[in-house]
Amino acid sequence: MSRIILTDIEGTTSAIDFVHRVLFPYSRAALPDFVRTHANNPAVQSEIAAVRAELGGNANLEQVIATLLEWIDADRKATPLKALQGLIWDVGYQTGAFTAHVYIDAYDQLRSWHQAGMPLYVYSSGSIAAQKLFFRYSVFGNLLPWFSGHFDTTSGGKREAESYRRIAAALQQPAEAILFLSDVEAELDAARGAGMKTAQICRADAPPISTGGHPVHATFRTILPG
Ligand SMILES: CSCCC(=O)C(=O)COP(=O)(O)O
Numbered sequence: 001m002s003r004i005i006l007t008d009i010e011g012t013t014s015a016i017d018f019v020h021r022v023l024f025p026y027s028r029a030a031l032p033d034f035v036r037t038h039a040n041n042p043a044v045q046s047e048i049a050a051v052r053a054e055l056g057g058n059a060n061l062e063q064v065i066a067t068l069l070e071w072i073d074a075d076r077k078a079t080p081l082k083a084l085q086g087l088i089w090d091v092g093y094q095t096g097a098f099t100a101h102v103y104i105d106a107y108d109q110l111r112s113w114h115q116a117g118m119p120l121y122v123y124s125s126g127s128i129a130a131q132k133l134f135f136r137y138s139v140f141g142n143l144l145p146w147f148s149g150h151f152d153t154t155s156g157g158k159r160e161a162e163s164y165r166r167i168a169a170a171l172q173q174p175a176e177a178i179l180f181l182s183d184v185e186a187e188l189d190a191a192r193g194a195g196m197k198t199a200q201i202c203r204a205d206a207p208p209i210s211t212g213g214h215p216v217h218a219t220f221r222t223i224l225p226g
């Protein structure tokens with residue numbers, strides 16, 4: 001019996017299109033000026049330093065910015081990029097430039113699990129700050145209070161079993177008590193490798209995805225933890 005839900009965001013609770021056609025372009029357009037303007041802000045400075053370290057240490061600010069833009073274009077789940085995107089999206093949410101897409105079935109089912117006392121956690125490549133903004137400013141209003149906690153790439157990559165072992169350890173739960181929801185087979189394979197239960201979400205409005213061996217659901221409505 002699963003006692004805990006751990007969910008992905010993009011392609012699972014929310015449309016891939018929203019992330020790729022709204023969030024990523026917004027961060028791409030705003031990132032150069034944002035980094036130049038806030039380069040001395042300690043939160044930004046540490047992410048610039050992390051990019052520089054990856055480039056070998058001597059890159060100037062414009063080279064760091066160019067690298068970050070390349071990472072956005074390649075959809076690289078690099079922790080410094082994800083942290084900076086979270087800071088940039090904060091402005092977008094607060095100014096009402098967009099609200100975060102959540103599928104109605106995900107909204108209904110997450111609410112019902114929460115009301116039934118089921119602990120809900122998020123594991124996304126988006127930074128923890130970005131995840132909190134996402135559910136704070138969703139199309140259905142503030143869903144953030146439903147979540148007991150968040151995990152991002154600081155727990156490791158989503159395609160590595162070790163990341164899921166770390167999350168289970170952080171939750172002080174056996175892995176088999178956790179049901180991980182995702183659209184990506186490689187992430188589900190990694191979660192199963194760590195002993196978690198899995199369910200694959202295959203959305204009708206998303207491109208066809210590889211499935212194999214994980215219970216498949218078109219929406220959250222048919223998922224029965226346990
Ligand atoms: C927190 S919303 C933005 C999601 C994001 O930046 C991303 O890369 C999507 O990652 P996911 O692990 O949710 O597929």
Ligand SMILES: [Mg+2]
Nearest residue numbers: 008010011183
């Ligand atoms: Mg996903």
